[in-house]
Amino acid sequence: MTLAILCSGQGGQHRDMFALTGDAPEATHLFAHAATLLGGWDPRDFVRSESDEALHRNRSGQILCTLQALAAAAGLRDIIPHGAIIAGYSVGEVAAWGVGDLFEPVLTLDLAVRRAEAMDAATCAGDGLIFVRGLSHDDMTRLCERHGAAIAIVNPGDAFVIGGGREALNGIAGEARAMRATRIVDLPVRVASHTGRLAEASIVFREVLRTAPVAFPSAAGARILSGIDGGSVVSAETGHDKLAAQISQTVQWGNCLQSCLEAGATAFLEFGPGHALSRMVASIEPGLPVRALDDFRSLQGVRNWLARHLSD
Template sequence: MRLALLFSGQGGQTPEHWRQVDHGVAGELRAALLRALPTIGEGRLASPEMLARNRIAQPLIFVQQMMSWHRLRDRLPRPICAAGYSLGEMAACCAAGAFSASDGLALCAERAALMDAAAAGEHGMLAVLGLDEALVASLAAEAGLAVAIRNAPRHLVLAGPRSGIVSISDRLLAAGASRLVPLAVQTPSHTPLLAGAAVAFAERLAHMPDARLAFPVLGAVDGTAARTVRPALAALGRQIATPLDWAACLQSVRELQPDAVLEIGPGNALTRLFVELAPEIPARACDDFRSDDGIVHWIESCAG
């Protein structure tokens, strides 16, 4: 059975996901979460506005993903690869053994703090569907924005100052965009605005020990496979200020010919993108199921 994992990024988080974390996280991981977010147990993190804040979203999403992975890992076949969308690459590296879950949580909190410090003011991200990349890039540059993620040839994500996103929306619609989707993210991820954060995070990761990963991690920037810790960590630093070619990453997953693809984390956006690219390969998200048993039974059914 050839299983591939996808770990989602920011944007799909809901109050229900964080109730799951608050009620389910335990032991060393809960202690690490309380150090990163001391107010988690006070009921003040449940609003969508709070959950969009970088310093809250990144640690909580990572914990939610690790909780799911820890429940499932002994019941699933060893993955042939993992890939993570933006923040999700942290979880992919952790699942493959690059660092422990508690260390990863601390790193996510540090990552968020560095990103927030690198870009003062109000920023955001906007998904743009239905337009050619060259046109979107040109309009974005005029508004002080940048293409941050390429999900598909006509599905891009822009990032930059909130004022630029507001000013460009009507122009994108007038140019023929089929859909604009503001993301629940308040930082200009994967753009040069975060160059300082990328350098600082890379320096933080550079001193961690090298070792063989349990399975390859495909970098979100270009789909390159890391089989040891050092290149995987280097990719984590680089991607903070570098555009992601998620379409290329999904193509790398497809070329490995998995029997099934499982998305771990809030939402099912990555599953939908993968199904558009490779409808011949079964793909589902953990959020599609009511129980871990349902996930395991589905994967077993994909083995034929």
């Protein structure tokens, strides 16, 4: 079996997101470090006590999502097979570098913070994202050109995340509704991620990455995918270029999933929070074993599932 690990982006944060990973002794130091980044709040208390708005704020959201992936990897390290394929959705791509042992885990959390801060500094009031399903890529491109927005993420099944200012997003939502789009959702993210509006943030983050220690190639033999084209990371330098560029360029998530399949992935595990990525895989390859961490009641349950499919 070849395992593909999917590291989730923002949007799925919830009160119980650390139910499986919060007590993993291997992740204790990660939760302690994340607490220093959250102003002293233990992340496990933060998600249970803070408002939904605080959970989805850009900086805190990127910390929480990155922490979840790293904590899951720490707790499952001894059963994750050598040579896993790892892909990350939005900030999940930073987490993927940590899960794949290219970045040291504590450094990965620090980089997620620097990324979020660069994005916040480049963001204009009212910027955000919407999700649209059911229109063609050409239709979405025309709508974005007409309203001055951009396609931020291309998902499988004619599903798109669109980034821009509030007036542009409202205009696109209205027209998409009239064109009978099947689903339109205002996402709880207040930055126009993966669009040219964050070009300055890409420049800033690339400078941050220039001094970040990286262990390439991965000692775990992991194959890390780049979000902007679905290609494998072939060197630290080009990988850093793409990791910074995806802040302000379209993420081709459909290509990433296709690359996982072409690389021989026979099972998929989403680290979460949420189930969005595993559901995408199930929609395009319904016969494959696909689960999300949030599907299980314990890490032992995840271990049992992995052991069963690793032996297939």
